[in-house]
Amino acid sequence: MKINIFKISFVLLVVMILQSCDDYLDLKPEDGTVRQEFYQTKEDVQAAVIGIYDAMLNQPAGVNDRPLTDYLFMWGEMRADMVLATEYASNDERDITRFNILDTNPITTWSAFYRIINFCNTVIELAPGVLEKDPTFTQEQLDSYVAEALTIRAYLYFTLTRTFRDVPLKLDATLTDQDNFQIPKSSQQEILEQIALDLKEAEGKAKENYGSPAANKGRITKYAINALQADVYLWLEDYNSTVQACNKVINSGNYALIPANNSWFNIVFAEGNSTESIFELQYSLNNLNPFYDMFFERPRYTASARVTEEVFGVNFQDPTKKDIRGDRASLVAINNYIYKYIGLTTNERKSRATSDTHWFVYRYADILLMKAEALNQMGDNEGALALIGQVRERATALDQTERNPSDTEGITDYILEERAREFAFEGKRWFDVLRNAKRNNYERIDLLLSMAAYSVPSDIQQSVLAKLEDSNSHYLPIYFYELYANKALEQNPFYE
Incomplete structure (x- = not known):
């Protein structure tokens, strides 16, 4: 893909606007969840963990970005066959549905994910130190909070690697501007394996019950970890482990399908x-x-x-x-x-x-x-x-x-x-089809091609089908500003 004059001008304009920013992956410390002096009591740790959930729900103040759930929907549905972009959608959104995707499309930015990943990393790194500062803070409480941070981080990386394939894997907190922002990508296999390790650790630390239905559904429990484990193991093609993780949820007796009725x-x-x-x-x-x-x-x-x-x-x-x-x-x-x-x-x-x-x-x-x-x-x-x-x-x-x-x-x-x-x-369709299509060296590439045949207009159908024959096109490009900010990154091959 050749870089045109418009793209160069656009890049230069944004670089001029952002030249004072040197915060790779939007990890520059900017609120209480990442300040070392904040972690003094168990209440501080609790507030930091609640802040992670809050960040998953809301746009950060003063940041021009979408809520995380916007990305979860778009990345999981817009290239699939069950959603149409309307006249009210932006050109960037319509481009995604038509597989006309450039690295200047802001929908490909991952900043919302890495911002929250840094909050998780900070809890994982700094919360253990509070044990020495607050005698009322117990190991059991610490373990539960760390399990929540580990699992949310795992979920975010799982979404990133299914969307971009190879992404930077940062497991330590960014606490100062002097921290290293020049980080190369890790392979999808490495990321999935790290996620599996993190979830195994989290499972041993997590709570089964917070005492109320809302908390048990809205916070990370042992069974939420098992659900994520099952999903990750499917992508790793470890089917025995998938069944074992599913059985833990099934055998818990905590969940059931509600029979069909008017309510x-x-x-x-x-x-x-x-x-x-x-x-x-x-x-x-x-x-x-x-x-x-x-x-x-x-x-x-x-x-x-x-x-x-x-x-x-x-x-x-x-x-x-x-x-x-x-x-x-x-x-x-x-x-x-x-x-x-x-x-x-x-x-x-x-x-x-x-x-x-x-x-x-x-x-x-x-x-x-x-x-x-x-x-x-x-x-x-x-x-x-x-x-x-x-x-x-x-x-x-x-x-x-x-x-x-x-x-x-x-x-x-x-x-x-x-x-x-x-x-x-629910943000699952594209990932479901991709997971099954890529198995056994893309033995079922027909699943992706058939889906595209349903979803894209007839005038561009042959072009889109030709793109999808290249497995590199199944992942989004890295947003151009990330390449500018982090010289260790390389663009995903299809978009070079």
């Missing part, structure tokens, strides 16, 4: 913290989510036109029979508005002032379907189909979306179809 949507999504939930980023009436504008008032994204009929299915003989996850749950069929984050009930949406629906990181159905994927790869086709059946039965899935595959490839397709129904618009 299902309200309980699981509008209210949140249900028995189906494992970990949610929790918005509230005092801290509203960004989804109202994203999906309703001037919706930047809607569901693809194919979702209602082809993903969930429609019973034309008896429209009252439907998959509970479809119309008036994931979307509104009549106009394709994404409903999951703005609905109160199946008939009533929330207002802007009550837009407090959470971001769902892991739900119990994810455990069942991840285990099904692992069993399928291990040759246990019947076990995989039984787990898919559990999820479908709870959802009253339509007969027309039922499959009866008898081979690994067919069950892979079936699992992906079921994951599309279950996790519509």
Whole structure:
């Protein structure tokens, strides 16, 4: 990809604006979570950990950036086949959906992630010193806080490596301007292996119960760690470990699918913290989510036109029979508005002032379907189909979306179809298809090509399909300013 005059001018302009900034990865210390003098008491450590969760929900003051959940949605959905960018979307957003991606597109910035990673690193590094300063601070309390920081850091790196593949792996805190900002990328394999090590450590330190449903769903528990472990092991193609991690959640007895009824949507999504939930980023009436504008008032994204009929299915003989996850749950069929984050009930949406629906990181159905994927790869086709059946039965899935595959490839397709129904618009679709496509040296590249054939306009379809034949195109470019700030970085190969 040749660098044109416009791009050079743009880069120079931004460099001039930012030339006083020397903070690689946006890690320059700028609030209490990263100041050494802040860590004096157990209350300070607690405040720092709460600050990490707060940073995952909100834009930092004075920083021109999006909330983290914006990126979680965009990176997981916009290149997939279930979302369309509307007239209200920016050109940068539309470019992502059309696979016209340059390293000057601000959607490729990772600053929000590394900023929070530094908060996690700071807790991991400085919290142990508080044991000597505060005699009321116990080892058990310290372990629990460190487990939360380790796991959130692992989740953020997991998102980064699935999005960019190779990224800088920084495991120590940036506390002063003199710290080294020139850090090369680590490989995806190295990052996944480090994540697995961190999660193993966190599992041994974490709490199982914080004493209330909201805390148990909104903070990192041992079972949230197990859910993330299962996901990571799928990417590492360690299927035995995936099953073991899933079984820890299943055998805990803390989680269950809620049977289909008129309150299902309200309980699981509008209210949140249900028995189906494992970990949610929790918005509230005092801290509203960004989804109202994203999906309703001037919706930047809607569901693809194919979702209602082809993903969930429609019973034309008896429209009252439907998959509970479809119309008036994931979307509104009549106009394709994404409903999951703005609905109160199946008939009533929330207002802007009550837009407090959470971001769902892991739900119990994810455990069942991840285990099904692992069993399928291990040759246990019947076990995989039984787990898919559990999820479908709870959802009253339509007969027309039922499959009866008898081979690994067919069950892979079936699992992906079921994951599309279950996790519509939850930031998982692109990663689900990529994970299955790349297995065995891209044995199922057809999964990505078929998805693109559905999602991109016909006039650019052949160009996009040609791009996707190159596995380097499956990952986003490194934002140009990161390359300017960190000379040890190299651009992802497809975008050089």
